[in-house]
Amino acid sequence: MYFFYFFPLGLDRPSRRHPVLTWALMALLTVVYLWQRWGAPLMGADPWDWVFFPGNSRPWTVATAVFLHGSWLHLLGNLLYLHVLAPPLEERLGRPALLGLVLVLGVGGNLAHGLASALNLFGQGGLGVMGASGAIAGLMALTMLRLYSARVVIAWWLFAPIGGQNKVGRTPVPVLWAVPLWILLQVAQMLLAPDTGATVSFGAHLGGFALGLFVGLVAGxxxxxxxxxxxxxxxxxxxxxxxxxxxxxxxxxxxxxxxxxxxxxxxxxxxxxxxxxxxxxxxxxxxxxxxxxxxxxxxxxxxxxxxxxxxLVDLLSPAEMSEAARFKELQLDYRGALDVYRRLYEQHPGDPQGQRALVRVIVLCRGRAADAEAAELWLHEAGRTLPPGPWREYLEREFNLAAAPREGVPAGLRALPRPAGS
Missing domain, CATH: 1.25.40.10 (Tetratricopeptide repeat domain)
Known part of the structure; x- marks a missing residue:
């Protein structure tokens, strides 16, 4: 004699944001069920007026029935599957799309039940329907399309008192195994329903799944x-x-x-x-x-x-490197800008952008970067390499640049200084 219980914990795809809509839907379903049990009697309302019965004169009940549940177990089962399926879809599809899908899939599942009931298929004639199972079945179909490479983490408990076995654990099951297995179980139970007298709305389950599959394929x-x-x-x-x-x-x-x-x-x-x-x-x-x-x-x-x-320091052109350094200056990242300007000059010393970069290195070392020793070394380099022109005139005017000999540079100046912290 043994008992085996299992339930899904979630998918093995981490979420990068909180599933706010999923939590809101779970809270809404719970509040509606509490109203069914205790609020409606106090208000003199009958929750059965909001259940969908095929052929009745209240067409809006095809939507309101999505939020009703017949028992705590019915509610908890749907909440569990909503917790597993909805968060990854909410992150990928977006909250407005997921909300619309839940409503459309729920209504579509109820209409499929209505068709099965009207045709008296599988002993379902005349039965009403309530619950979000059709919507959740549709989300299951979408999960099979969008997350077919994911795995469902299944928690299980094996209890065999006669054999002295009591084991618990968790096992990842590929979505492409878990969902088809669920479909096979639904079909088997549906075929046996006339003999077992089951009142589960298999039409809503399979109809919601088929609609979710269609919507997912059309949406790519x-x-x-x-x-x-x-x-x-x-x-x-x-x-x-x-x-x-x-x-x-x-x-x-x-x-x-x-x-x-x-x-x-x-x-x-x-x-x-x-x-x-x-x-x-x-x-x-x-x-x-x-x-x-x-x-x-x-x-x-x-x-x-x-x-x-x-x-890969040569990723950008001289103009793009100059632009990158300027953006860093605007962000007050002066050390970062200094590093880019230094790299630009070392890679393109003869380019106008490289010459401008040399001037910016000196200005930053004298100013925001506050490295006077490096500024003097770079001034010596400018005096040695900058050709006559506006940049040289600027340095002569602002920093008393003197011409440095092009030969015989002291050994300490051969390796140009890097800004501290770069």
Whole structure:
């Protein structure tokens, strides 16, 4: 003699924000059930007036019935599955879309029950329907499309008193196994319903699931699911040290969404660690262009800084490096700006942007960066390399720049100083 109980805990996909809408829906269903049990009698109302019976004269009940439940177990079961399925969909689809889907799928499931009841299928003739099960079945279908590579974490309890067994645990089950298994169980129970007298609304379950499947396919959730599955593989491969495979997975994830900034960043990192520097540089370059086109200055600067840390200091053109340094100055990141200006001069000493960068290094060292010793060394460098022109005249006027010999530079000045903290 043994007993086996199990229930889902959630999906193995972490959420990055609080599922506020999911919590609100769970609270609403609970409040409505409390009203059914205790509020309605006190108000002289009959909750059965809000239950959907096919063919009645109150068409709005096809929607109100979604929020009613027949028992605590009915409510808790739906709350549990809502807790498992809704948060990842809320994060991916957005709150307005999820709210609309819950209503549409719930109503669609109730209408499917109405059809089964009107045709007296599977012993369901004349039965009313209440509950959010149709909506939850539709969310299950959407989960199977959008998150088909995810796994459901199942908690279980095995209790066999005769054999002296009492075990508990949790097991991850792939969504592509769990959902079809649920469908098979629903179909089996539905076929046996005329003999067992079951009053579960299998029409609402299967109708909601079919509608969710249709909506998801039309909305392109399967394609989005393929991209997400590729991204999940990319993270797993990178974590396990398979960097070439990770780069391939991220390339696949970008096939349908070439402007996915997080995926581009992960691709660049995977390529860099795999030793494919040229391809990594191209990926970071695409990411810089994407952020600049969207006017996301902070994100663009972050891309450049990361590429420089990886040794790809030639990611930007002289004009773009000058722009990056100017943005850092506007953000009051003077040490960061100083580092970019220094790098710009060292890479392009003969370019007008490089000459301007040398002047900005001196100005910052004398001013905001407060490094007088470095300023003197950079002044010596300017006196040695700056050609006649407005920049040299500016330094002569403002900082008493004197011409330095182009040969015989002291050994201490051969290695140009880097700003402190860079």
């Amino acid at each position: 959730e399967l394609k989005a699911g393929r991209n997400e599955a590729a991204a999940a593989r990319g993270r797993r491969y990178f974590r396990d040290g398979h960097y070439h495979a990770a780069a391939g997975a991220w390339t696949e994830a970008l096939a349908d969404r070439p402007d996915d900034a997080p995926a581009l960043a992960e691709l660049a990192r995977s390529l860099m660690v795999a030793g494919r520097r040229h391809e990594a540089k191209a990926a970071w370059r695409r990411l810089w262009d994407l952020h600049r086109a969207d006017m996301r200055v902070d994100a663009a600067l972050g891309v450049y800084d990361e590429a420089c840390r990886a040794g």
